[in-house]
Amino acid sequence: MTCLLKMRAMRDQMSVNERKLADFILDNTQLLRDYSSSQLADAVGVSQSSVVKFSQKLGYRGYPSLKLAVYESYAGAGMAADEEKARHFSQSDSPLSTLGQKKLEVLENTVSINEAEQLAAAISAIRDARCIQISACPGSVSVARYLTHQLLELGCWAVFDEGGQLQQRIADSLRDDDLLCILCDFGGEESLVEVANRAREHGVKVLSLTRYNYNAASIHSDIRLYVVPSEDEEALQRLLFRSAQLHVIEALVSGLLESPQ
Amino acid sequence: MTCLLKMRAMRDQMSVNERKLADFILDNTQLLRDYSSSQLADAVGVSQSSVVKFSQKLGYRGYPSLKLAVYESYAGAGMAADEEKARHFSQSDSPLSTLGQKKLEVLENTVSINEAEQLAAAISAIRDARCIQISACPGSVSVARYLTHQLLELGCWAVFDEGGQLQQRIADSLRDDDLLCILCDFGGEESLVEVANRAREHGVKVLSLTRYNYNAASIHSDIRLYVVPSEDEEALQRLLFRSAQLHVIEALVSGLLESPQ
DNA sequence: TCCAATTACGAATAAATTATTCAATACGAA
DNA sequence: TTCGTATTGAATAATTTATTCGTAATTGGA
Numbered sequence: 253m254t255c256l257l258k259m260r261a262m263r264d265q266m267s268v269n270e271r272k273l274a275d276f277i278l279d280n281t282q283l284l285r286d287y288s289s290s291q292l293a294d295a296v297g298v299s300q301s302s303v304v305k306f307s308q309k310l311g312y313r314g315y316p317s318l319k320l321a322v323y324e325s326y327a328g329a330g331m332a333a334d335e336e337k338a339r340h341f342s343q344s345d346s347p348l349s350t351l352g353q354k355k356l357e358v359l360e361n362t363v364s365i366n367e368a369e370q371l372a373a374a375i376s377a378i379r380d381a382r383c384i385q386i387s388a389c390p391g392s393v394s395v396a397r398y399l400t401h402q403l404l405e406l407g408c409w410a411v412f413d414e415g416g417q418l419q420q421r422i423a424d425s426l427r428d429d430d431l432l433c434i435l436c437d438f439g440g441e442e443s444l445v446e447v448a449n450r451a452r453e454h455g456v457k458v459l460s461l462t463r464y465n466y467n468a469a470s471i472h473s474d475i476r477l478y479v480v481p482s483e484d485e486e487a488l489q490r491l492l493f494r495s496a497q498l499h500v501i502e503a504l505v506s507g508l509l510e511s512p513q
Numbered sequence: 514m515t516c517l518l519k520m521r522a523m524r525d526q527m528s529v530n531e532r533k534l535a536d537f538i539l540d541n542t543q544l545l546r547d548y549s550s551s552q553l554a555d556a557v558g559v560s561q562s563s564v565v566k567f568s569q570k571l572g573y574r575g576y577p578s579l580k581l582a583v584y585e586s587y588a589g590a591g592m593a594a595d596e597e598k599a600r601h602f603s604q605s606d607s608p609l610s611t612l613g614q615k616k617l618e619v620l621e622n623t624v625s626i627n628e629a630e631q632l633a634a635a636i637s638a639i640r641d642a643r644c645i646q647i648s649a650c651p652g653s654v655s656v657a658r659y660l661t662h663q664l665l666e667l668g669c670w671a672v673f674d675e676g677g678q679l680q681q682r683i684a685d686s687l688r689d690d691d692l693l694c695i696l697c698d699f700g701g702e703e704s705l706v707e708v709a710n711r712a713r714e715h716g717v718k719v720l721s722l723t724r725y726n727y728n729a730a731s732i733h734s735d736i737r738l739y740v741v742p743s744e745d746e747e748a749l750q751r752l753l754f755r756s757a758q759l760h761v762i763e764a765l766v767s768g769l770l771e772s773p774q
Numbered sequence: 775t776c777c778a779a780t781t782a783c784g785a786a787t788a789a790a791t792t793a794t795t796c797a798a799t800a801c802g803a804a
Numbered sequence: 805t806t807c808g809t810a811t812t813g814a815a816t817a818a819t820t821t822a823t824t825c826g827t828a829a830t831t832g833g834a
Contacts, residue, residue, distance in 0.1 A: 267782060267830095285581070288820060299784045304822055314821065316791095320546070323584070351767045352624055355760070356617070363613055394662035401655040487770045495763055499616070502756055506612045509748045528811060550792060560813040565793060575792065577820095 255321040256281065258310060269298045273306050281326045289315040354482060355495055361480035362496045365464055373475045374459055375507035378408060381431035381457070385422050386412040387444055389436035391490060395497045396435050402505050416443065423447045428455030436460075437481075437493060439467025448472045461500055463493070515625050516582040517542065518741060519571060522626075522725040530559045534567045542587045550576040615743060616756055622741035623757045626725050634736045635720055636768035639669060642692035642718070646683050647673040648708055650697035652751060656758045657696050663766050677704065684708045689716030697721075698742075698754060700728030709733045722761055724754070 259274045266274060276296045277284060284292070290300040292315075307318035378384065384403060388396035396412050403410035413419050420443075423432060432451045434444050439462035448458050449472055457474050464478035479496040482489050520535045527535060537557045538545060545553070551561040553576075568579035639645065645664060649657035657673050664671035674680050681704075684693060693712045695705050700723035709719050710733055721730045725739035740757040743750050 269783070289822095290820075300820090301784060301786095301822075301824095302782085305783085308822090316821080320584070323581070351764045352620065352760075355763070359613065394659050397662070398655050398659055401658070488767060491763060491766055491770070495759075498756075498759060499613075502616070502752060503612045505752055506749060509752070530812070549790085551790095561791090562793080562795095562813060563811085566812085569793090577792080 255310070255318070255325040262310075269296075269302050270306050270309070272296050272298060273303065277322060281322060284319055284322050287319075354484065354488075354492060358480065358482050358492045358496045359499050362478070362499060365478050365480050366500065370475055370477060371503060371507065374477060374504055375511065377431050377457055377459060377475060378403070378504065379508060379511070380429070382409065382429045383426065384408055384410040384431045384433060385419075385426060385451075386410060386433045386435065387416070387419050387423075387447055388412070388434070389438075389441045389444060391437050392435040392494070392497060395494050395501065398498065399433070399435070399501050402501065406505065406508055408508075419443065419447050420450065423451045423456070424454070426451055426454055426456045430456050432456050432458045434458065434460045434462070434469050434473065435497065436469055437463050437490075439463060439465070439469035441469065444469055445472060461497060516571070516579070516586040518586075518622055518626060518725075522741065523571075525726055530557075530563050531567050531570070533557050533559060534564065538583060542583060545580055545583050548580075615745065615749070615753060619741065619743050619753045619757045620760050623739070623760060626739050626741050627761065631736055631738060632764060632768065635738060635765055636772065638692050638718055638720055638736055639664070639765065640769060640772065641690070643670065643690045644687065645669055645671040645692045645694060646680075646687060646712075647671060647694045647696070648677070648680050648684075648705055649673070649695070650699075650702045650705060652698050653696040653755070653758060656755050656762065659759065660694070660696070660762050663762065667766065667769055669769075680704065680708050681711065684712045684717070685715070687712055687715055687717045691717050693717050693719045695719065695721040695723070695730050695734065696758065697730055698724050698751075700724060700726070700730035702730065705730055706733055722758060 256278065259278060263271060263274050273292075273296050276292075283295075287295065289303045293300040293303045296303075304315050307313075307315045310318060312318045312321060386396050386400050386403075393414070397414075400410045400412040411422065413422060426432065432448060434448060436444055439460070445468045448460075448469060452458055452472065458472065459475040459477070460469050460473035461477040461479065462470050464480050470476050470478075477500055479493060479500065481496075482492045484492065517539065520539060524532060524535050534553075534557050537553075544556075548556065550564045554561040554564045557564075565576050568574075568576045571579060573579040573582060647657050647661050647664075654675070658675075661671045661673040672683065674683055687693065691712075693709060695709060697705055700721070706729045709721075709730060713719055713733065718736070719734040720736040720738070721734035722738045722740065723731050725741045731737050731739075738761055740754060740761065742757075743753045745753065
């Protein structure tokens with residue numbers, strides 16, 4: 253900030269050419285980036301040596317130093333506020349970055365809604381379980397598969413009934429040191445609630461990851477994790493929803509990595 | 514961020530002197546501020562011309578450009594990244610938020626490394642393809658499955674050979690209006706490159722999503738998407754890698770949602 | 775108003791920095 | 805091994821930056 257400020261402050265006590273330079277730089281700060289001393293001189297209409305002397309008068313060793321100082325100054329000021337986005341998620345119309353914005357929002361909400369103790373409970377439940385059954389509503393099948401894969405990779409005995417026809421049978425064979433994971437969006441899915449209830453009768457622990465609202469699946473669970481859906485158009489909302497589910501799952505996996513056994 | 518990232522990513526395929534330079538710059542980024550090309554050359558122990566050539570090889574006009582880019586990169590990292598992340602995900606220390614930190618970093622890097630035009634090309638390639646074969650190295654199988662599922666849900670004719678034994682056969686039956694998607698981490702996987710080459714002989718377009726470096730799979734592709742790996746301990750790195758892959762895939766899906774048919 | 779005395783300015787030039795050429799050498803694939 | 809390619813640094817060209825110096829403009833008194 254200092255450099256540009258200094259220029260503004262001294263503007264009044266400057267000579268004609270110096271003021272021309274100062275004004276130009278203050279108005280076209282970002283142009284300086286790729287101007288050499290003589291280019292700047294031409295642009296302003298002064299001699300190249302004046303540019304150098306101007307730099308030195310402001311206390312810099314020469315033109316390159318001034319240039320850098322101006323750049324620092326500009327970056328410091330502009331970044332924090334408006335230009336930061338542009339720089340940060342550089343090409344702002346790339347699908348990656350626009351999605352990134354929304355995703356960030358959803359993930360933030362998801363982070364803030366889940367209580368640390370529920371997560372911790374989920375992690376130790378998974379770690380301590382003998383077998384893990386995973387059940388999902390149609391919209392979360394791909395996420396469920398992903399979870400299953402990750403758990404198997406970690407050495408957990410996880411099973412996911414792709415079609416859903418065997419859900420009840422598998423649940424019936426669970427024991428009290430097993431875990432049932434339910435993934436769904438609304439949490440109203442009849443069959444899932446049914447499975448959860450039957451499992452609980454056997455003393456099986458139930459973990460649910462659902463949309464954040466008052467729903468049947470969540471109510472009938474011992475451990476409750478949530479996802480906060482976005483407010484976008486339906487298809488995109490589903491995408492973001494799964495993304496957030498995946499985020500929670502990644503958190504579980506990373507928790508398991510940190511505290512193995 | 515891009516410049517320093519690029520250096521890190523390319524480090525492995527650099528020549529001796531180039532690597533020396535890269536290492537020095539990565540380790541002493543802030544020193545560069547007041548080093549001339551020959552000072553840097555002396556500090557590293559190479560010739561001044563090597564410094565210039567290094568700059569040019571990385572895509573800059575010359576040493577001053579590189580210097581500025583490094584400076585931007587460094588400043589950008591210091592401000593935007595750190596501060597912003599702190600603001601967003603700092604509330605608690607639950608597994609969700611600590612993971613969030615790292616994840617954000619990886620995603621940011623991934624966003625900044627992928628060119629918008631490559632993404633756009635990927636999206637239209639998927640949209641226009643008659644059939645899409647998906648092939649993946651072991652570490653990316655779960656991601657590949659996820660991608661397959663999403664594409665099927667969008668009505669794209671996608672197929673993924675789980676075990677990998679049929680890869681070649683399926684590839685051979687692709688036509689020139691088809692697409693082959695390759696997902697892998699290092700991109701060296703023999704069989705995948707082989708599949709890509711055979712497919713290309715049939716005029717099939719190849720899209721790759723690999724770790725950001727100079728790798729065989731990427732080279733033999735028409736459309737190249739990348740993921741920038743983190744520097745964490747291995748298991749976590751893999752987790753984050755997949756997460757970033759998923760992010761790119763989500764971007765593709767969201768792109769397809771926006772421009773259907 | 776006029777006259778030093780100081781300051782500002784730019785052309786010319788010196789100095790420094792950066793970029794290119796080129797020849798020697800190292801490296802890899804055949 | 806051999807050929808072709810890539811890497812490297814010394815020499816040098818080109819560009820950029822800094823200084824010198826002479827002239828012009830400005831200031832501040834008589």
